[in-house]
Amino acid sequence: MARVQQSDVRNRLLKAMTSDDFALVQPHLQLVDLPIKYALIEPDIPVPHLYFLESGISSATMKGAEGHVEVGLAGWEGLSGAVPVLLGNDRIPHDNFMQVAGHGLRIGTEALCAAVEESPSLRTLLLRYVQTEFVQARQTAYVNATYTTELRLARWLLMCHDRVDGDDLPVKHEFLAVMLGVQRTGVTLALQVLEGAGRIRGRRGRITVTNRELLEQLAGDSYGAAEAEYARLIEGA
Amino acid sequence: MPRYFFNLRYGHGPDKLSVDPEGDELPDLNAVRMHALHSARDLIARSRTDAVRDWFVCSYEIEDEDCRQLLTVPFTDTVPDDGDDGTF
Structure with a gap:
């Protein structure tokens, strides 16, 4: 080989x-x-x-x-x-x-x-x-100690988006509920809030990031510090 | 086991209903009610969301796979009625 x-x-x-x-x-x-x-x-x-x-x-x-x-x-x-x-x-x-x-x-x-x-x-x-x-x-x-479900979800979606090709994230609500430690119905509600604001689009078993900039605005300081630290430590950014 | 859908009502009107697309498999209506109460307690105790200021105005509107509404469980049902057990 x-x-x-x-x-x-x-x-x-x-x-x-x-x-x-x-x-x-x-x-x-x-x-x-x-x-x-x-x-x-x-x-x-x-x-x-x-x-x-x-x-x-x-x-x-x-x-x-x-x-x-x-x-x-x-x-x-x-x-x-x-x-x-x-x-x-x-x-x-x-x-x-x-x-x-x-x-x-x-x-x-x-x-x-x-x-x-x-x-x-x-x-x-x-x-x-x-x-x-x-x-x-x-x-x-x-x-987890500080923010709403919507904001935590926004961060999590950004972290996933960083790690896939394209804008589709193949995840079910039940899975997100486990990842975020929130009731599934709470995740569904938060996804609808994000969808209503035009940040994402939800389909059965899939979430599409439609406006990453809006997602980052919502995530605020919850997202970015760890990613910047990686770039600094590993890639000398 | 049948699948039940836990639609979350968080205000008046069609735009204040969060429709559950996935549902849960449960054996019977008693289990459905217990699941709804457990889920409601967890949301009340641990979840913060921009969409809901007061969890106690919320309820689960529970449907089966044929979209028949079977049961409504108000989040206030998580709190025992006054005098239920007679002691404080």
Whole structure:
């Protein structure tokens, strides 16, 4: 099988690597399909592989007595498993699964650990990515404690829009309810508010972003800080 | 199991009805009512929205798959009537 070339990848971490660092991981990268519900990480067991997502969207969720709630979201900027593995650990108590199907480049945990042992610059890049996950999670905590369902939904839709081609987001209301930790009927109501203002259009099982600028205006300071931090840390923006 | 649709009434008139496009599968009307009360309590306790200033004016207008209206559950039903159990 032909090896993946750095010029062909979409993952923003792989793109941001020096060519020497990319060469360290390249022999170990395996292209895999990631169907919906595919588990990238299972809670409380050692992470066997890390996945550089090339397309699709994954969610880290917390499963508690009151059900599942999303605590983190990643797409082609992400590396699943980075938090435990880069911090010298092997597991986390949350699960992480695909919520929008896609594909990724998979690397074994041992191979990745060997690569970061060999290259301080690779370790630094991936630790910077770990910081972006913290920033996003803290932003989510702030938003959940502070804002209305409409505003939280606007942020979530923007985060998804950043991670798909085109303007269609294949999500059902029931799924959004889980992601936002809100009753489904509350999500439906909030979607109708956004739709009435011309920001989105809803269809069965799909939401289309029709006016991103209006969505960003509504989201205000709930959206953007974590995204800017990623650009600064990973891409030197 | 039959599927029930929990349309959310949050004011007067057709534009103040949030129509549920997905619904929930539940065994019977008693389960439907319990689900409506649970959902209403959660919205009252934890949700803030620009569309609803007062959750207690809201109700669920619940329909079956043939769009027959079966049951209305006012959000005020989440609060026990005065004197229900005689103690405070």
